[in-house]
Amino acid sequence: xxxxxxxxxxxxVYSISAAAKLVGISxxxxxxxxxxxxxxxxxxxxxxxxxxxxxxxxxxxxxxxxKEKKISINAIKTIYSxxxxxxxxxxxEEDRENCEAxxxxxLPCWMYNQKNSFCKDLDCRTCEVYLSFKNxxxxxxxxxxHLRRL
DNA sequence: CTTCTTACA
DNA sequence: TGTAAGAA
Numbered sequence: 001x002x003x004x005x006x007x008x009x010x011x012x013v014y015s016i017s018a019a020a021k022l023v024g025i026s027x028x029x030x031x032x033x034x035x036x037x038x039x040x041x042x043x044x045x046x047x048x049x050x051x052x053x054x055x056x057x058x059x060x061x062x063x064x065x066x067k068e069k070k071i072s073i074n075a076i077k078t079i080y081s082x083x084x085x086x087x088x089x090x091x092x093e094e095d096r097e098n099c100e101a102x103x104x105x106x107l108p109c110w111m112y113n114q115k116n117s118f119c120k121d122l123d124c125r126t127c128e129v130y131l132s133f134k135n136x137x138x139x140x141x142x143x144x145x146h147l148r149r150l
Numbered sequence: 151c152t153t154c155t156t157a158c159a
Numbered sequence: 160t161g162t163a164a165g166a167a
Contacts, residue, residue, distance in 0.1 A: 016153070027153080028160065048153055 010126075012042035012050035019051035023059040030059075036073045037080065037111045038062050040125040054134055061136035071143060079146045080108035085129040091118035 007013065019041075020027045033039050034049075039059055041049035051059075065071040085091075086102045095116035096102040101109035110124035124130050133139050 026160075028162085031154090032160080046154095 009053040012052045012055070014051040014053075014056065016041070016049045016051070019056055019059070022056045023063060025059070025063060033059065033062065033073070037077050037108045038073065040110060040130060042125060057136065058134055058139070061139050064136075065139070065143060076143065077108060078106055079143055081106050082146055083109065083129055083132060085109040085119075088129045088132055089118070089122075089127065091116065095119070 014022065016027050016030050020030045023030070025033075030039075030049075034041060039051075039055060039062070041051050041055060043049050062076065065076065066073060081101075086096050086099065091099075095118040097116075099116045099119075100112050100114070108130075109119070110127070110130055115122075119127075133142050
């Protein structure tokens, strides 16, 4: 059996409508979650968004926390902002100087347009920081860890 | 017909 | 969150 497709759970294959259907939310909500920094879809230059299987799972997890556990989108966003990205990707000291994420903020590091030289050419979607807790258990742990602070 | 952005109820 | 307009 030759491997025809080099697809895995991280390969973007679902259109926004297909992904929305799998997650159980509207296309509009899909875009809103993206705008809020909860998800980073694959977006070929100027083209349509594509989502991987892992993206769908990530969204399903978000959905559970938002809908059933009543965790606000802002709370999740804030929790993401607590990620010690500089530690995770171990960027050089020089790059931390004028880094907004390192200075501390209320936004996930991947929501900043202006990135330091180290992150400059990194794709946040595939960055170790963003992927640090892609499965629901990791997300759940991270949320519970910070819940008291919110 | 699907998706995109932007706007508004 | 839903709905809509106009463009692609």
